[in-house]
Amino acid sequence: MSPHDPLSLRVTPLESFPPMERWDDWTEYDPAAWPRKVERRYMLVPTTCFNCEAACGLVAYVDRDSMKIEKLEGNPHHPGSRGRNCAKGPATLNQIDDPGRILYPMKRVGPRGSGRFERASWDEVLDALAARIRRALLEERRTEVMYHVGRPGHDGYMDRVLQSWGVDGHNSHTNVCSAAARLGYALWTGADRPSPDHENAKLILLLSSHLETGHYFNPHAQRIIDGKLKGAKLAVVDVRLSNTASMADWWLAPWPGTEALLLLAMARVILVERLYDREFLENWVNWRETLRQLAPGAPESFERFVDELIRHYAYATPEAAEAECGVSAGTIVELARAIGAAGRAFASHVWRNAASGNLGGWQVARALEFLCALVGSIGARGGTNLNTQDKFVPPPFLRPPPQSVWNELLYPREWPLSHHELSYLLPHMLLEGRGKLDVYFTRVYNPVWTNPDGLLWEQVLRDESRIGLHAALTPIWSETAQYADYVLPMGLGAERHDLMSQETHAAKWIGFRQPVLRVARERLGERIEWTHQANPGEVWEEDEFWIALSWRIDPDGSLGVRRWYESPYRKGERISVDEYYRWIFENSVPGLPEEAAKKDLTPLEYMRRYGAFLVQEGTYEGHAKKLAADELEGAEFDAAGTVTRAGKAIGVVADGSARAGFNTPSRRCELYSRTLADWGWPEHALPGYIESHVHRRHLDRAKGEYALVPTFRLPTLIHTRSGNSKWLYELSNTNPVWIHPEDAEQLGLASSDLVRLTTRIGHFVNKVWITEGMRPGVVACSHHLGRWRLNPDGAGWASALVRRDEIGPGRFRFRRIEGIRPFESADPDSKRVWWSDGGVHQNLTFPVQPDPVSGMHCWHQRVAVERARDGDLYGDVVVDTALSMQVYREWIALARPAPGPGGLRRPLHFARAVRPAPEAYRIPAATAGQA
Numbered sequence: 001m002s003p004h005d006p007l008s009l010r011v012t013p014l015e016s017f018p019p020m021e022r023w024d025d026w027t028e029y030d031p032a033a034w035p036r037k038v039e040r041r042y043m044l045v046p047t048t049c050f051n052c053e054a055a056c057g058l059v060a061y062v063d064r065d066s067m068k069i070e071k072l073e074g075n076p077h078h079p080g081s082r083g084r085n086c087a088k089g090p091a092t093l094n095q096i097d098d099p100g101r102i103l104y105p106m107k108r109v110g111p112r113g114s115g116r117f118e119r120a121s122w123d124e125v126l127d128a129l130a131a132r133i134r135r136a137l138l139e140e141r142r143t144e145v146m147y148h149v150g151r152p153g154h155d156g157y158m159d160r161v162l163q164s165w166g167v168d169g170h171n172s173h174t175n176v177c178s179a180a181a182r183l184g185y186a187l188w189t190g191a192d193r194p195s196p197d198h199e200n201a202k203l204i205l206l207l208s209s210h211l212e213t214g215h216y217f218n219p220h221a222q223r224i225i226d227g228k229l230k231g232a233k234l235a236v237v238d239v240r241l242s243n244t245a246s247m248a249d250w251w252l253a254p255w256p257g258t259e260a261l262l263l264l265a266m267a268r269v270i271l272v273e274r275l276y277d278r279e280f281l282e283n284w285v286n287w288r289e290t291l292r293q294l295a296p297g298a299p300e301s302f303e304r305f306v307d308e309l310i311r312h313y314a315y316a317t318p319e320a321a322e323a324e325c326g327v328s329a330g331t332i333v334e335l336a337r338a339i340g341a342a343g344r345a346f347a348s349h350v351w352r353n354a355a356s357g358n359l360g361g362w363q364v365a366r367a368l369e370f371l372c373a374l375v376g377s378i379g380a381r382g383g384t385n386l387n388t389q390d391k392f393v394p395p396p397f398l399r400p401p402p403q404s405v406w407n408e409l410l411y412p413r414e415w416p417l418s419h420h421e422l423s424y425l426l427p428h429m430l431l432e433g434r435g436k437l438d439v440y441f442t443r444v445y446n447p448v449w450t451n452p453d454g455l456l457w458e459q460v461l462r463d464e465s466r467i468g469l470h471a472a473l474t475p476i477w478s479e480t481a482q483y484a485d486y487v488l489p490m491g492l493g494a495e496r497h498d499l500m501s502q503e504t505h506a507a508k509w510i511g512f513r514q515p516v517l518r519v520a521r522e523r524l525g526e527r528i529e530w531t532h533q534a535n536p537g538e539v540w541e542e543d544e545f546w547i548a549l550s551w552r553i554d555p556d557g558s559l560g561v562r563r564w565y566e567s568p569y570r571k572g573e574r575i576s577v578d579e580y581y582r583w584i585f586e587n588s589v590p591g592l593p594e595e596a597a598k599k600d601l602t603p604l605e606y607m608r609r610y611g612a613f614l615v616q617e618g619t620y621e622g623h624a625k626k627l628a629a630d631e632l633e634g635a636e637f638d639a640a641g642t643v644t645r646a647g648k649a650i651g652v653v654a655d656g657s658a659r660a661g662f663n664t665p666s667r668r669c670e671l672y673s674r675t676l677a678d679w680g681w682p683e684h685a686l687p688g689y690i691e692s693h694v695h696r697r698h699l700d701r702a703k704g705e706y707a708l709v710p711t712f713r714l715p716t717l718i719h720t721r722s723g724n725s726k727w728l729y730e731l732s733n734t735n736p737v738w739i740h741p742e743d744a745e746q747l748g749l750a751s752s753d754l755v756r757l758t759t760r761i762g763h764f765v766n767k768v769w770i771t772e773g774m775r776p777g778v779v780a781c782s783h784h785l786g787r788w789r790l791n792p793d794g795a796g797w798a799s800a801l802v803r804r805d806e807i808g809p810g811r812f813r814f815r816r817i818e819g820i821r822p823f824e825s826a827d828p829d830s831k832r833v834w835w836s837d838g839g840v841h842q843n844l845t846f847p848v849q850p851d852p853v854s855g856m857h858c859w860h861q862r863v864a865v866e867r868a869r870d871g872d873l874y875g876d877v878v879v880d881t882a883l884s885m886q887v888y889r890e891w892i893a894l895a896r897p898a899p900g901p902g903g904l905r906r907p908l909h910f911a912r913a914v915r916p917a918p919e920a921y922r923i924p925a926a927t928a929g930q931a
């Protein structure tokens with residue numbers, strides 16, 4: 001046997017992926033040593049990506065000699081991602097090795113915002129935080145402790161922590177992300193996300209650039225391609241020719257904000273041409289109630305319902321839609337017929353895109369789900385399921401009771417139907433004196449940079465009278481971390497525990513994120529108490545941090561906090577993170593203990609070894625599940641086929657059986673929403689069209705006004721955490737303004753010329769990219785670029801050094817001093833940085849624009865576009881903070897505040913993040929008139 005014969009080596013010749021039985025000791029050639037054949041020995045440890053919400057599986061290759069992670073690849077055992085990742089998954093390695101990352105807890109030593117910190121110990125940090133939170137709890141200040149999350153990355157863990165403290169303190173980023181689409185979906189079915197079965201669809205309609213940058217983009221993208229390979233057609237609605245649109249059979253680029261009308265016009269064609277699924281509509285949609293609203297007193301007939309619906313949507317003819325949306329009537333009819341022909345195999349999705357850009361964007365999701373309901377694709381194979389059917393969240397041991405307080409800084413009265421917290425209005429509300437915070441945690445969250453109106457965030461974060469203590473839990477320095485009192489290094493995807501599940505396809509699964517180096521060392525027999533003992537530096541993980549902090553808040557158990565952190569296996573002792581997950585895997589995941597036993601593993605060992613578990617496949621038609629005999633005890637049936645108990649609908653009769661139906665008050669898909677009518681929006685109770693704030697009627701073309709679409713991102717960027725990935729920044733480091741050639745000509749612009757874009761509160765200066773892939777009359781600029789730093793230290797892959805000057809009362813200008821450049825570090829690549837741009841930040845110049853119904857920030861902007869003026873420089877950002885509050889108040893005036901029926905703050909059947917006890921929903925009579 002020749003020494004070059006692969007069989008003579010321990011290296012496996014051709015494997016698509018190392019077989020599981022060799023994950024403890026896998027040998028392969030070092031590609032960097034080529035052409036020499038140098039063997040490397042690895043231990044393979046699965047984990048879950050943390051760089052977007054999709055939770056794809058990763059496998060870390062830990063070098064057995066150095067015990068260092070050398071690369072990350074996809075986990076073939078993961079049911080959602082099936083071994084495939086986008087560029088951001090493997091780039092986790094850059095984040096781990098980033099020379100600029102924070103490795104130790106830091107505490108502020110200068111004034112807040114001075115940027116001066118010194119190293120602290122975890123003990124010191126825990127003591128300081130615990131004492132302050134304990135005092136707040138003892139003094140019943142249960143709305144003054146707030147946890148504000150950017151990237152969640154776990155299912156339910158934090159809810160448990162906050163409820164164990166009895167505070168109403170969960171804040172999220174959802175209202176700058178997806179709240180509008182969620183509301184539109186939830187009003188239909190009670191489930192706030194769609195779960196399209198792309199793989200088995202005949203027609204896929206996306207209102208997003210889903211294949212590249214959309215929600216769940218890798219797990220969905222691979223299944224969209226699978227569907228296309230099986231013959232599915234793809235239609236994309238996007239004002240830009242995205243990479244996704246470039247692969248579509250139909251690309252529709254309506255005027256921004258008119259998408260709902262475009263979809264309603266298709267719905268009308270389906271109604272007029274009788275392409276709908278009568279059986280689905282009759283059984284599962286509240287057509288009788290809808291008919292009663294459309295034609296009070298009319299005979300209850302399905303035909304009459306359809307006729308009345310057509311009459312109601314008389315404004316949505318294809319011709320009218322063409323005139324309003326700028327998409328030809330012929331295309332609208334053609335696509336509507338294709339949707340009708342696909343029938344139940346019609347998969348669709350909107351998440352951010354038009355829903356998050358426009359006033360009334362939630363109606364885009366209402367209109368899109370209307371199409372699904374018409375053709376009966378909700379819950380069908382190849383159709384559009386509910387996220388609740390495809391996501392699995394196993395309950396932990398012991399659940400604390402819901403908190404009895406309601407925090408109006410989270411859910412203010414003006415937006416009783418907001419789908420999530422009015423998070424991005426926090427500074428405005430604090431400045432209005434609506435409350436204050438004693439302890440504020442930001443968690444992988446950078447609101448100064450991510451949110452609109454970032455300068456107001458800066459203002460309140462500096463102000464210790466409004467925010468007593470700010471602890472930033474973050475893996476990276478950020479524009480927000482510099483205003484923290486404590487900067488606490490938290491682990492990346494390979495450095496922490498979390499349990500996640502996402503609705504990636506027609507199945508339920510769980511994925512386990514784990515600290516790879518800890519697991520590798522434990523496989524070798526080491527015993528490790530805390531994850532920060534195995535991670536780089538003293539990087540910790542939140543799971544253990546919250547356990548340790550809660551234990552110190554209540555050391556003797558007198559506050560009633562400690563009991564939630566006592567081990568279910570060792571009475572009275574503090575739970576370990578192993579025990580937390582061990583209990584879940586042993587008790588809450590159907591099928592896992594049996595599957596593990598087949599492999600002679602405990603459930604926890606199974607999850608540590610495989611990283612994911614498929615709970616159920618083929619999760620279709622959950623609404624058609626028959627109600628069991630015990631569920632029907634005491635139930636009544638009405639003539640319309642509704643099953644009720646104690647006056648509350650619990651199911652519907654379909655095909656002769658009582659079935660679960662949907663999680664709505666009527667248990668049917670709610671075409672007519674009584675909730676909207678009862679809570680002040682009767683004119684929008686049916687899917688409809690709301691004119692956007694950037695409708696072209698509002699644009700003064702003589703003043704050079706355009707609609708700016710800022711809601712897309714480049715596919716290789718994350719959010720703030722792209723900044724510690726050299727590979728991702730090498731790929732994407734500039735975000736010019738997209739503009740159509742006709743508009744460029746009118747403005748006298750050539751490619752790369754500088755333009756000034758002026759919003760209501762400021763302006764930014766960027767270069768242009770002239771492209772026919774943009775709708776004329778509209779401009780677009782991707783977010784997720786334009787990082788800045790005020791401190792000359794801390795150069796890295798992503799941030800420009802800027803000067804921040806107050807150029808008038810409350811008027812600030814950020815001006816670049818220096819772009820990105822090569823820098824000294826332990827990573828030799830830092831001297832090879834060839835890019836200098838880094839893009840331009842735009843969000844600072846956006847006022848807050850809360851939708852009056854969903855509470856979603858309406859991202860699109862009305863902007864005046866002009867050639868840059870004398871003295872303007874690339875990257876300039878100017879903001880007038882006095883105007884910020886003015887625009888905020890203009891938008892608040894559009895809202896219709898609570899109380900709603902029964903004196904409530906919010907409908908009881910609506911989901912709410914970390915839901916309080918029912919009594920907290922009632923507005924105290926003494927304050928009922930205050931909004």
Ligand code: SF4
Binds near residue numbers: 049054089
């Ligand atoms: S799609 Fe999201 S979770 Fe999957 S690899 Fe990319 S960034 Fe990670």
